[in-house]
Amino acid sequence: MTKEELIAKLKTIVQPYIQDEQAFENLSEDTDFINDLKINSANLVDVILDVEDEFDIRIENDDMEKMTSVKAAMDIVNEKLAEK
Amino acid sequence: MTSNQIIALLPYQEPFLFVDELTEISSERITGNYTFKKDAFFYEGHFKNHPMTPGVILTECMAQIGLVCLGIIIMKDEISESSHPQIALTSSQIDFFLPVLPKEKVTVVSEKEVFRFNKLKCKVKMFNEKNELVCRGQISGMIKA
Numbered sequence: 001m002t003k004e005e006l007i008a009k010l011k012t013i014v015q016p017y018i019q020d021e022q023a024f025e026n027l028s029e030d031t032d033f034i035n036d037l038k039i040n041s042a043n044l045v046d047v048i049l050d051v052e053d054e055f056d057i058r059i060e061n062d063d064m065e066k067m068t069s070v071k072a073a074m075d076i077v078n079e080k081l082a083e084k
Numbered sequence: 085m086t087s088n089q090i091i092a093l094l095p096y097q098e099p100f101l102f103v104d105e106l107t108e109i110s111s112e113r114i115t116g117n118y119t120f121k122k123d124a125f126f127y128e129g130h131f132k133n134h135p136m137t138p139g140v141i142l143t144e145c146m147a148q149i150g151l152v153c154l155g156i157i158i159m160k161d162e163i164s165e166s167s168h169p170q171i172a173l174t175s176s177q178i179d180f181f182l183p184v185l186p187k188e189k190v191t192v193v194s195e196k197e198v199f200r201f202n203k204l205k206c207k208v209k210m211f212n213e214k215n216e217l218v219c220r221g222q223i224s225g226m227i228k229a
Contacts, residue, residue: 040174041226042172042203042224042226043174045201046203048200048201049198049200061201064201
């Protein structure tokens with residue numbers, strides 16, 4: 001999967017939970033889920049669960065705490081996919 | 085945990101406590117009931133001269149039994165009598181099928197769908213005394229001990 005494909009998949013996953021439309025339109029690797037997209041903590045859990053389903057991976061508590069930006073999510077997904 | 089112990093840990097009181105008794109207690113599934121009081125405050129205005137339980141109150145009853153009581157059971161090892169659990173309702177999607185009148189007893193059945201990273205998502209149903217489905221849906225919340 002290319003970087004662009006991964007970003008596109010993550011963008012689709014976060015869409016139902018974002019509160020800042022403009023930040024979502026401009027989503028990039030540097031976008032922060034909480035500060036930029038204004039995703040709340042309950043919905044951040046939904047993002048994690050949807051990422052698990054989409055990529056068929058299991059995200060643990062430690063990873064969950066780190067997964068607060070597009071970049072961090074990409075790293076965790078790539079790491080988990082490599083372990084498979 | 086007994087029904088009374090769980091209810092004692094709830095952060096609600098009259099006139100906004102909508103749990104009388106829990107009859108099935110497990111970390112996967114919970115059943116409880118509540119009988120709406122004839123003179124509950126909301127009947128005065130809902131509706132004019134025609135008291136009927138508001139959908140938001142039915143939702144609250146489903147959330148107190150189905151989400152909060154179930155959450156307390158799931159978190160029982162982290163909760164002590166001195167630290168009441170902190171709860172935030174984060175989403176609800178409920179369909180309503182039948183009206184509930186003053187003095188009616190309702191039974192709520194809730195099944196855990198997901199509990200991860202402190203978020204509990206449940207499938208909840210409410211039945212009347214004739215065992216007819218009153219409303220059903222999905223309720224989620226964040227729970228901290």
